[in-house]
Amino acid sequence: MIDTAYFPLELDFRNPEQLHGNLSQWKLAQLGISRLESSATNFKRVDRQIDESEPYFLITMPTQEQVQFSQSNHSVVCNPGAFILERSDLPYEFSYRKDNALWVIRVPLSQLRTRIREPERYLYMEFNKQKGMGAVFFQFMQSIVQQASDTDEASHSVLSNQLIDLLAHSLENDDRVLMSRESGLRRVHLLNIENFVRGNIQRSELSPEMIACACQISCRYLHKLFKDSGQTVGQWIKELRLQSALNDIQSDRGHTTLAEIAYRWGFNDQAHFCRLFKARFGRTPREMRQVKSPF
Template sequence: MHNRYSTHLLPQRERQDYWREVIENAYFPLELDFRNPSEFHGHLSQWQMGRVGISRMESSATCFTRVKQQIDESEPYFLITVPAQDQVRFSQANRTIVCNPGAFILERSDLPYEFSYSKDNALWVVRVPVSLLQTRIRQPERFLYMEFDKSKGMGNVFFSFLRTMVQQASYTNEVAHDILSSQLIDLLAHSMENDDRVLMSNEANLRNVHLRNIEAFVRDNIQRSELSPDMIAVACNISTRYLHKLFKDSDQTVGQWIKELRLQSALNDIRAGNRHTTLAEIAYRWGFNDQAHFCRLFKSRFGCTAREMREAK
């Protein structure tokens, strides 16, 4: 799906209200403050690739504010913003970051924030459901409020792939869109996880290397029902005791993280809408040997059964 919106042919007096409606439909409710209302212009192109939304926006200087009263989402999102023309300023949770062209930042949609640029600007925005990114990155919140380089290395590969997806969107079908969006998230994760500041943050580099190895092994083996802390420890050449110690500072144990990863992956499959795949097949695909146990866990986690979730689509 590709939509285009522009103020180009509208009278100047109608442009602000029109643009507010465009932004709300493309993202979510926001308050807009136009820095030069009498000369405002805007253009937005939007693509839906599976559950990932991609947009390119060009507009006059604007301040976007997300207030608490506007936050009522059943599915929160991460936003990856890539300024292409001039710097942007982002403030959230008492943190402020300036992102320059040649870089990108990660933001949360379900917290109040202020986002602005003081000159005409062009930017790419990728909208990813929180649950989808969490199946690829453990605790993606640790990457918030950091500026990541897109000019070289994995950041450049991520951004180049993003543009290629958009260029080929009209030549690819929905099945391909799901595959491509999954690969885009993989590239995003690699570009952030391989940032030197992330590798050297918090504790010694060795601890972070162990965590990266653990996360990679679990992602590669999450479909195996026998996956366990002991198996992970052996594969990563650490003791089970040390494995649990590495997770001590997080809000989940190893077992809880694996269960959450499996449930979120199953949820993503159900939301993808492939009716030819049974719920039992989805359960087994993500390491649940007992379908009844899967159904109980799913309802406890998401407040409805897997069947109800599928029928609600």
């Protein structure tokens, strides 16, 4: 069950003779939510277990005891009342020394990237879930779980998107992230760019020139800002559009035509949209509408 809730892991129980545990899971469109209660355990993810076409992040929230997490020469301690992010596509080690209960959300990395640029910036940090947006995020997750059996698939898709949005807001509101890896001026420019693009993503004419003009910077500087992100401006916009279209296709269940969804997210040519969609997700929009979410 651990493999289905998270992904393949090696488990080492500190006191095997006193082992106990319980795992509850909820499927919510593209998200997986779980609550694990267990005795002291060490989880380890090694290279041979990493074989995924779609990387995931785990958002882990201990409720009783602190946990220790290490990955890529980084270590962080997460206390009850906080949460941390872990990535699935690199080895890591995670442990707690006493009985513990953990809430864990499994979210595709691509879903985070449609809300926040470079979600990897938020790794290896402890975030507060007892006040501000962190508390809103945590409480909303709990309310979703409580009502999961009384809500349908279409509602699950809406709620999962709202939960990811709240997670993104709680991360971006952290002052440590605002000042990390980027100068204050560069950060301001990137936030302006993100806000403009998200507000105009449905316009087919959206272009680097339009973005640069609206944000009062040069096109050359715009491309320079994205140089270290691993994506060009155009690639980022395309990913935002495709992920938004995917969300609509999975949640709409046939009430809106595929052509309407394509136009809604800035694709003027439906054939071109279908080619891009299949190249990104491995299925055509029509095929994707006919399958259930894998989570």
